[in-house]
Amino acid sequence: MSDTHSTGPFIAAIDQGTTSSRCIVFDQDGRIVSVDQKEHEQILPKPGWVEHDAAEIWTNVQLVVSGALDKAGITRSDVRALGITNQRETTLLWDKATGQPVHNALVWQDTRTDALCRELGRNVGQDRFRRETGLPLASYFAGPKIRWLLDNVDGLRERAERGELLFGTMDSWVIWNLTGGVDGGVHVTDVTNASRTMLMNLQTMEWDPKICASMGVPMEVLPEIRSSAEVYGEARGELAGVPVASALGDQQAALFGQTCYSPGEAKSTYGTGTFLLMNTGEEAVNSYNGLLTTVGYRIGNQKPVYALEGSIAVTGSLVQWMRDQMGLINSAAEIETLASSVEDNGGAYFVPAFSGLFAPYWRSDARGVIAGLTRYVTKAHLARAVLEATAWQTREIVDAMQKDSRVELSSVRVDGGMTSNNLLMQTISDFLDAPVVRPLVAETTCLGAAYAAGLAVGFWPDTDALRANWKRAAEWTPRLDVETREREYNNWLKAVQRTMGWIEEEN
Amino acid sequence: MARSIQSLERAAAVLRLLAGGERRLGLSDMASALGLAKGTTHGLIRTLQQEGFVEQDGNTGKYTLGAELLRLGNSYLDVHELRARALVWTDDLARSSGESVYLGVLHQQGVLIVHHVFRPDDSRQVLEVGAMQPLHSTALGKVLCAYDPVAHSEAFDEARGAFTDRTVTGAEQFESVLEATRARGWASDVEETWEGLASVAAPVHDRRRMPVGAVGITGAVERVCEEADTLRPRVVAAVRDCARAVSRDLGSGLSAPARA
Numbered sequence: 197m198s199d200t201h202s203t204g205p206f207i208a209a210i211d212q213g214t215t216s217s218r219c220i221v222f223d224q225d226g227r228i229v230s231v232d233q234k235e236h237e238q239i240l241p242k243p244g245w246v247e248h249d250a251a252e253i254w255t256n257v258q259l260v261v262s263g264a265l266d267k268a269g270i271t272r273s274d275v276r277a278l279g280i281t282n283q284r285e286t287t288l289l290w291d292k293a294t295g296q297p298v299h300n301a302l303v304w305q306d307t308r309t310d311a312l313c314r315e316l317g318r319n320v321g322q323d324r325f326r327r328e329t330g331l332p333l334a335s336y337f338a339g340p341k342i343r344w345l346l347d348n349v350d351g352l353r354e355r356a357e358r359g360e361l362l363f364g365t366m367d368s369w370v371i372w373n374l375t376g377g378v379d380g381g382v383h384v385t386d387v388t389n390a391s392r393t394m395l396m397n398l399q400t401m402e403w404d405p406k407i408c409a410s411m412g413v414p415m416e417v418l419p420e421i422r423s424s425a426e427v428y429g430e431a432r433g434e435l436a437g438v439p440v441a442s443a444l445g446d447q448q449a450a451l452f453g454q455t456c457y458s459p460g461e462a463k464s465t466y467g468t469g470t471f472l473l474m475n476t477g478e479e480a481v482n483s484y485n486g487l488l489t490t491v492g493y494r495i496g497n498q499k500p501v502y503a504l505e506g507s508i509a510v511t512g513s514l515v516q517w518m519r520d521q522m523g524l525i526n527s528a529a530e531i532e533t534l535a536s537s538v539e540d541n542g543g544a545y546f547v548p549a550f551s552g553l554f555a556p557y558w559r560s561d562a563r564g565v566i567a568g569l570t571r572y573v574t575k576a577h578l579a580r581a582v583l584e585a586t587a588w589q590t591r592e593i594v595d596a597m598q599k600d601s602r603v604e605l606s607s608v609r610v611d612g613g614m615t616s617n618n619l620l621m622q623t624i625s626d627f628l629d630a631p632v633v634r635p636l637v638a639e640t641t642c643l644g645a646a647y648a649a650g651l652a653v654g655f656w657p658d659t660d661a662l663r664a665n666w667k668r669a670a671e672w673t674p675r676l677d678v679e680t681r682e683r684e685y686n687n688w689l690k691a692v693q694r695t696m697g698w699i700e701e702e703n
Numbered sequence: 704m705a706r707s708i709q710s711l712e713r714a715a716a717v718l719r720l721l722a723g724g725e726r727r728l729g730l731s732d733m734a735s736a737l738g739l740a741k742g743t744t745h746g747l748i749r750t751l752q753q754e755g756f757v758e759q760d761g762n763t764g765k766y767t768l769g770a771e772l773l774r775l776g777n778s779y780l781d782v783h784e785l786r787a788r789a790l791v792w793t794d795d796l797a798r799s800s801g802e803s804v805y806l807g808v809l810h811q812q813g814v815l816i817v818h819h820v821f822r823p824d825d826s827r828q829v830l831e832v833g834a835m836q837p838l839h840s841t842a843l844g845k846v847l848c849a850y851d852p853v854a855h856s857e858a859f860d861e862a863r864g865a866f867t868d869r870t871v872t873g874a875e876q877f878e879s880v881l882e883a884t885r886a887r888g889w890a891s892d893v894e895e896t897w898e899g900l901a902s903v904a905a906p907v908h909d910r911r912r913m914p915v916g917a918v919g920i921t922g923a924v925e926r927v928c929e930e931a932d933t934l935r936p937r938v939v940a941a942v943r944d945c946a947r948a949v950s951r952d953l954g955s956g957l958s959a960p961a962r963a
Binding site: 227527532615636670 | 781782783784786787790791794795797798818819820821823824825828830832
């Protein structure tokens with residue numbers, strides 16, 4: 197980037213993501229000084245199975261750290277602390293003595309634990325552990341993935357019970373290796389990552405022995421649960437002596453980087469899918485509207501801050517579908533050009549329930565629908581309906597959050613690739629009837645990890661100082677009249693009803 | 704009737720041979736189909752290859768139509784693509800300059816603002832995406848007129864109105880402003896459009912070195928200028944850095960010298 201940033205010291209943040217590992221160096225104003233990134237292989241042994249080679253990931257993490265330091269022209273002595281953010285829920289077991297993974301990591305998207313999750317629900321169903329963990333039994337979460345590995349890989353259960361194996365999500369794996377690995381590496385995870393295992397009790401912030409027993413996970417393999425912002429240990433090797441001082445799951449890191457530190461503040465990350473998180477303060481709010489209850493962050497010894505989470509499965513990927521499967525556009529950005537060529541949706545509504553409806557409906561028997569078609573409808577109207585689908589689904593999640601928390605959302609802070617779509621951002625503001633705000637630094641995930649690490653070592657004094665760093669780059673305010681909004685919302689809800697029950701019960 | 708140029712006719716014949724479906728041909732097949740010597744045919748193909756109109760398969764050595772031909776018919780850069788590519792760089796410019804950033808393209812007789820980043824001072828600002836600015840008085844407009852012949856002719860066809868005492872309206876004076884812009888690689892507007900405001904802008908080029916837009920900052924004269932209405936060199940450098948970064952992202956200037 198440009199060479200006008202301040203001189204050190206700096207904070208480095210590692211983002212161990214689903215498709216790549218990145219390292220970004222930030223200065224005291226929260227400005228990006230340098231970035232390095234390396235993709236890793238997506239291993240797809242069977243339909244629905246997704247694995248990563250954790251050894252490759254650790255090699256890449258080391259490469260991007262040196263790469264980012266080189267590009268910034270700095271050395272480890274200029275780095276005050278190192279923060280970690282990571283793809284959530286991806287599950288790894290490794291040998292404590294050799295440091296070698298005993299199997300590829302099972303990635304969050306991997307659905308091989310579907311049947312196991314149904315079995316674990318017994319007669320109660322998918323909410324069996326919701327009260328303690330805030331989560332429904334679903335294939336994303338780490339606990340059932342550990343169980344699958346212990347059940348299906350020869351000898352693992354015995355080795356786990358003998359205390360020879362360590363479990364970790366990617367934060368634990370990276371921190372253990374950074375701090376020395378077999379030679380004294382610390383085996384820890386943070387509260388946000390632990391809250392995605394289905395094994396942690398949200399009230400005590402400890403592993404829940406009963407759930408671990410029900411799930412068949414020996415507690416010997418589990419890391420120690422720590423806060424999101426504290427010094428876990430000192431790095432060895434390339435970064436020798438640098439404190440490793442934060443860990444946050446990627447969506448929680450974005451919430452932290454967007455400086456959503458007060459109850460009711462929310463962020464929405466628009467990528468392939470979309471993740472909305474709202475800070476609910478020191479109260480873990482139970483959801484009766486299909487949202488997840490999760491830990492937002494915990495700074496050192498302070499009380500944990502909770503969040504409600506809702507996700508939209510298909511957003512950026514719907515635009516990709518319009519490009520790759522339908523051939524209606526040549527690039528993702530063109531969806532805006534096409535959609536802007538008409539004034540409205542021409543009566544068409546697109547509900548992209550490609551693999552069922554998620555929050556707040558949770559209907560696996562639903563499939564996608566384009567409703568309201570007449571001869572008048574053109575591809576431009578469909579492009580508009582595509583963008584409106586993302587905006588309406590955002591509205592549905594925000595409505596659910598307001599119902600569960602009884603907190604009114606004042607504005608939504610957005611990040612992610614789709615924030616470059618001006619029409620989409622305006623439409624979201626119109627449909628929510630609330631301002632939509634984009635911050636100046638789009639890399640909120642890495643920034644959140646850097647902020648937490650900087651707080652832990654006193655690089656920044658408190659969250660107020662971080663708020664001062666947050667700058668508004670753009671703001672969209674609602675322009676739609678209430679009658680149109682309510683009429684359109686009603687039409688959308690009718691279209692949603694038409695997706696349900698498409699898949700008939702197979703028994 | 705004007706005499707036609709033989710080598711152009713032959714080049715057209717090569718393209719027609721390869722046109723349609725997934726056609727791949729070797730050198731000797733093409734030479735015999737065209738009734739030309741292999742050496743002559745090879746010369747034609749090599750030139751077309753340099754221009755990107757023909758491509759050679761690395762394994763079989765056979766020739767196919769090049770991707771450049773497809774781009775010719777579809778060469779217009781989508782403004783939303785331009786915004787998506789410019790996003791990180793314009794954010795960085797807003798942060799380093801402390802001023803609001805605008806990205807503009809030629810649209811009809813003016814500059815269409817396709818991207819706007821707020822001045823990072825937490826004051827209330829309104830998003831100006833979709834607004835139009837005049838070609839002849841703004842820094843963005845002058846850059847477009849200096850580099851894009853279509854913008855140039857639009858500005859000279861239209862009446863150039865005066866917005867302030869400082870607006871340059873005369874044809875000759877305007878032409879010399881554009882010459883100066885090309886010579887130094889950036890344009891300015893010191894209270895020529897809005898009293899109290901000054902702007903700096905630089906051109907964005909695509910991979911074929913075509914001018915596709917202009918990026919710049921606008922701010923209060925006393926912040927953007929030093930004494931005697933000279934633009935602050937630091938601001939100018941930041942704007943030019945940003946324009947080059949966006950151009951690089953669009954694939955321009957792969958062999959151009961590194962930024963100053």
